[in-house]
Amino acid sequence: MSKEMIVTDEDFVLDVSSDITTDRNFASQSFWKGVFTRFKNNKRAMTGLVIIILIFILAVFGPMISGYGYKEIITNGQTQEVAKSLAPRIPALHRLFTGADYQDAFAGKVFLFGTDSLGRDLFTRVWYGARVSLMIAFVTILIDMLIGMSYGLISGYFGQVCDGIMQRFVEIANSIPRLVIVGVLATFMPKGVWLVIVALLLTEWIGMSKIARAEMLKIKGQEYIMASRTLGAKSFRIIFSDVLPNTIGPVITQVMFSIPTAIFTEAFLSFVGVGIVLPQCSIGSLIEDGFNNITTLPYQILPPIIVLALLMLAFNFVGDGLREALAPRIEDM
Amino acid sequence: MAKYIIKRVFMALVTLFMITFLLFLLVRIMPGNPFPSERMSAEAIAKKRAEMGLDDPILVQFGNYLKNVIGKGSFGKGSSLYNGAPISTVLPGCMANSFKIGGLSILIGVVFGLILGIGAALNRGHFWDTFCTVLSILGVCVPSYVFMIFLQYFLAYKVTIFPFYFDMSRFMGSSIIPALSLSLFSMSTIARFTRNEMVEVMDSDYVLLAESKGMYGTKLVTKHILRNALIPIVTVIAPLIVDLLTGALVVEKIYGINGLGKLMVDAISGEGIDYNYVLALGIIYSALYIGIMLVLDITYGLLDPRIRLAGRKES
Numbered sequence: 001m002s003k004e005m006i007v008t009d010e011d012f013v014l015d016v017s018s019d020i021t022t023d024r025n026f027a028s029q030s031f032w033k034g035v036f037t038r039f040k041n042n043k044r045a046m047t048g049l050v051i052i053i054l055i056f057i058l059a060v061f062g063p064m065i066s067g068y069g070y071k072e073i074i075t076n077g078q079t080q081e082v083a084k085s086l087a088p089r090i091p092a093l094h095r096l097f098t099g100a101d102y103q104d105a106f107a108g109k110v111f112l113f114g115t116d117s118l119g120r121d122l123f124t125r126v127w128y129g130a131r132v133s134l135m136i137a138f139v140t141i142l143i144d145m146l147i148g149m150s151y152g153l154i155s156g157y158f159g160q161v162c163d164g165i166m167q168r169f170v171e172i173a174n175s176i177p178r179l180v181i182v183g184v185l186a187t188f189m190p191k192g193v194w195l196v197i198v199a200l201l202l203t204e205w206i207g208m209s210k211i212a213r214a215e216m217l218k219i220k221g222q223e224y225i226m227a228s229r230t231l232g233a234k235s236f237r238i239i240f241s242d243v244l245p246n247t248i249g250p251v252i253t254q255v256m257f258s259i260p261t262a263i264f265t266e267a268f269l270s271f272v273g274v275g276i277v278l279p280q281c282s283i284g285s286l287i288e289d290g291f292n293n294i295t296t297l298p299y300q301i302l303p304p305i306i307v308l309a310l311l312m313l314a315f316n317f318v319g320d321g322l323r324e325a326l327a328p329r330i331e332d333m
Numbered sequence: 334m335a336k337y338i339i340k341r342v343f344m345a346l347v348t349l350f351m352i353t354f355l356l357f358l359l360v361r362i363m364p365g366n367p368f369p370s371e372r373m374s375a376e377a378i379a380k381k382r383a384e385m386g387l388d389d390p391i392l393v394q395f396g397n398y399l400k401n402v403i404g405k406g407s408f409g410k411g412s413s414l415y416n417g418a419p420i421s422t423v424l425p426g427c428m429a430n431s432f433k434i435g436g437l438s439i440l441i442g443v444v445f446g447l448i449l450g451i452g453a454a455l456n457r458g459h460f461w462d463t464f465c466t467v468l469s470i471l472g473v474c475v476p477s478y479v480f481m482i483f484l485q486y487f488l489a490y491k492v493t494i495f496p497f498y499f500d501m502s503r504f505m506g507s508s509i510i511p512a513l514s515l516s517l518f519s520m521s522t523i524a525r526f527t528r529n530e531m532v533e534v535m536d537s538d539y540v541l542l543a544e545s546k547g548m549y550g551t552k553l554v555t556k557h558i559l560r561n562a563l564i565p566i567v568t569v570i571a572p573l574i575v576d577l578l579t580g581a582l583v584v585e586k587i588y589g590i591n592g593l594g595k596l597m598v599d600a601i602s603g604e605g606i607d608y609n610y611v612l613a614l615g616i617i618y619s620a621l622y623i624g625i626m627l628v629l630d631i632t633y634g635l636l637d638p639r640i641r642l643a644g645r646k647e648s
Contacts, residue, residue: 175348176355177622179579179597180615184359186601187611264476268583271478273602287479291587294486305479313474 035249038325045321051314055307059134062127066112070128071279073119088114088122088299113303117293125281126303130311132282136193137262140200145255147201148208153239153247155209156216167213170206178203182269191274196266204258211254215247249326256319260312267308283308338631345627349620356615357395360608408613420613423596428617431585431592435577437512442519442573449520450527454535455554465524472521477580481514481587498589511584518580519573526569530562564636571629575622593617 039045063070089111113122155166182199189195219225220243228242263283269275270284271291278285283304290301389397401407408420453465488510489497496507534540535558543557582594589595593614600610 171344172348172351172355175619175623175626176352176615177575177578177618179582180356180618183597183601183611183615184356187360187608191602260474268476268478268579271583272586272598287482291482294482295490298486301482305482308476308479309474312476313470316473 035322035325039321042321042324044317045325048314048317048321051310052318055130055311055314056134058127059131063124063131066110066121066124068121068124070124070281071120072124088112114299116289116300117297122286122300122303125286126283126307129281129283129286129304130307132193132276132280133263133266133284134311136196136200136266136282137259140197141204141255141258141262143201144204144258145208145251148205149212149244149247149251151205152209152212152214153216153243156213157220157235157239157243163213170209173202174206178265182274186274192277193275193280196269196275199269200262200265204262207258208251208254211250212247215250216243219243219246249322253319253323253326256315256322260315263308263311263315283311334634337634341627341630341634345623349623352619352623353399353616354395356612356619357398358391360612360615361391361394402616408609408616420609424613424617427591427593427596430590431581431594434508434511434515434585434590434592435574435581437508438515438577439519439574441512442516443523443570445516446520446523447527449524451531451554451559453524453528454531457532462528465528469521469525472518475517477514477518478583478587480517481511481584484510484514485588499591507588511588511590515577515580515584518576519570522569522573523566526566527562530565531558534558534562564633567629567633567636571626574625578618578622 089109111121111123113126116122116125151166151170155163155170178199181202182195185195185199185202189198216239225238225242228238233242266275266282267284267287270282271288273288276282276285281289286304287301287308290297290304293300405421408424449461449465449468452461454462456462485497489495495510496503499507499511540553540557543553548557578594581592582598584590585592585594586598596610597614597618600607600614
């Protein structure tokens, strides 16, 4: 007689003694983990990152360390003498080399970068200026990223007539030099932070949109997009929740290259005199101040220039590192 | 090829027209008053507006403006700069100065950039290579006007080899500093780009083949490597020229060169903003930019037939 086999749940036992689900010989890595490892092994990129972090910390805490306000004119308590145009002074170093303390009205006060011609502490001003410059750069570039990415993705996704019109518009917008935009803006906007921000907003999104569009064209035809569409996903969902996460790498690289451009543009506008207005300061306006006194007080121009150069350098290094980490060539792997 | 060029030129003209209209619209429509209201009575302003045709419909104004620009080459008069002299009398001199300095710096940038880049690629890992890398890092992180300040301080103030300010009578001597500082960025970019392109080409199979056939030295470099390495360099020159325009703005201002850049700075940074100058310079800058792009596009098409064909397939 034949007995019918009845399979019950108890017949199946999960083998928990050995972890067979994980392949230990060929461990797979998530994409972002690989990017992170490659980035970490890139010395230049890490140097850049460290410089950026240091400058960030100093920009946040620097003005606090010195104990002076960025627009505070430093005077001697008793005689009301203003600390005008003092060269950098650190009492301890001075004593070390000359064996004596400073003997003037500001004995005992520390001015790491010296003071400017109105008697304000340059150390405080440089880091305050770096803070302003960085803030402008980050805010505008993040907004530009949102605008540029959406624009590029939408243009790339719908294609045909929509793409044609949107790309003609980009072409025209791209053909207006930035300084023309600044000039036209200056005719109806007051000089100041907002002029810089609007000028950057109007120009920097173009690069991002181009990259986002190129990524969209690359991804659009892949199977998972088709699967998503078959399952009934609407365009909005496909663009912003299926494609967007996969375009983030190249876009972030572009962001890293745009930030130095933004910092540079701000510095150059402030230098020309349409950017930051007094008593506010930024890297650019500090360079301008230093330049006005360069023949008599050359030490004043050095700190802002060095900070500017380091920022540009660091962001470029990080950008390069990210690009290499995101798209490794075969021989690097 | 002719079809490609005609299409490009037409596109460029349309773009320029659109930009002119856009700029005109922005400058005229946006809030902002070209007349100092505290110094002029309301009637005087109204009279002046009518005289300048500011009360006409905007399209009529634009038509008149275009007619003047194209027909007579006149951009109207400035309001605060040069005591209100017609812009068209001020412009040619400024353009000449800017072009001379800009041309010189492009020349320095391209020639030295190429030499450095080729030198670096041929001596990979040696002194030239390191030098090229350092230069390209410097070029990226030091803006041209900062470099200019240094040059001015050391070469014109500490050691007085060159004049401290621009001097028309010593044109060559006084254009070295601005041209050199403007060329730093293009020089470093071209050097790095040339190096990378050449290294890529030198590693390719056909160069290996040429070498194994017994080709070496100058002939290999000029006939096989450079020809292919140089094509993409044309693409980087366009953005470099644009950077040059921006850089020239400050460099001209610092060095006291009467050029387009200084004119632009004076027009926007003074007490009263000079609307007509902003508009005229905006149009000229855009035209320059579009013109340069057009020329490079066509050059690129001539150099590399693939671009042309791709363009044709698309249209």
